[in-house]
Amino acid sequence: MNILQTRGLEVAYGGIRAVKGVDLVVRRGELVCLIGANGAGKTTMLKSLCGMLAPSRGEILYEGDSITGKPSYEVVRRGISLVPEGRGIFGRLTVEENIKIGAYARRDGAGIRADMDRLYELFPRLSERRVQQAGTLSGGEQQMLAIGRALMSRPRLLLLDEPSMGLAPMLVQKIFQTIKRIVEEGVTLLLVEQNAKLALGISHRGYVMESGKIILTDSAEALLKNPKVRHAYLGG
Secondary structure (H helix, E strand, C coil), rough: CCEEEEEEEEEEEEEEEEEEEEEEEECCCCCEECCCCCCCHHHHHHHHHHHCCCEEEEEEECCEEEEECCCCCHHHHHHHEEEECCCCCCCEEHHHHHHHHCCCCCHHHHHHHHHHHHHHHHHHHHHHCCCCCCCCCCHHHHHHHHHHHHHHCCCCEEEEEECCCCCCCHHHHHHHHHHHHHHCCCCEEEEEEECCCHHHHHCCCCEECCEEEEEEEEEEHHHHHCCHHHHHCCCC
């Protein structure tokens, strides 16, 4: 079953058509990546899916229902969470306060506590730093915190934007291992990532975006072997 589908999606802002007639499908339980160069429209695409930008044309379907033009708070309540590019953590709040913000729409205290325990098991580093100001964390720790905060809303679909940005290679590997684990535990994930080799290496399927359009889609394995993809995005 498709958990997410777009039909002819177009998004414009500031007089620029950033997303141009995109048809995209994410099936329940999949890890799907969206790759492309800077300025291809990938981040704009994610912002439209989570209600931060209203489409100018087309439709967004989530679990079979239209969420086109719905506000972000309603999209989150329906089960979609975004981990934004740049992480967007609250630097003056503690790690634990940031995590609790992710559960702001929930009222199940016992469930929230259980999810926090699970989160600290997933990210032991955050447990060690739970009373530390989030702004003093390393880049990798801040990325863990941003993912953890998003998971606290219990999303069925997680949108993840450029998780490797600015991180050391060893931390990138750890973050990507965690992403795989999140999907294995039942969360569907749409990943936007400039490191195409890493993204395709953990994904089931991929889309290649260029100048606001999807120019290619296939299994991740096939895209890794595609000569055009290798030349344009994989350094060979």
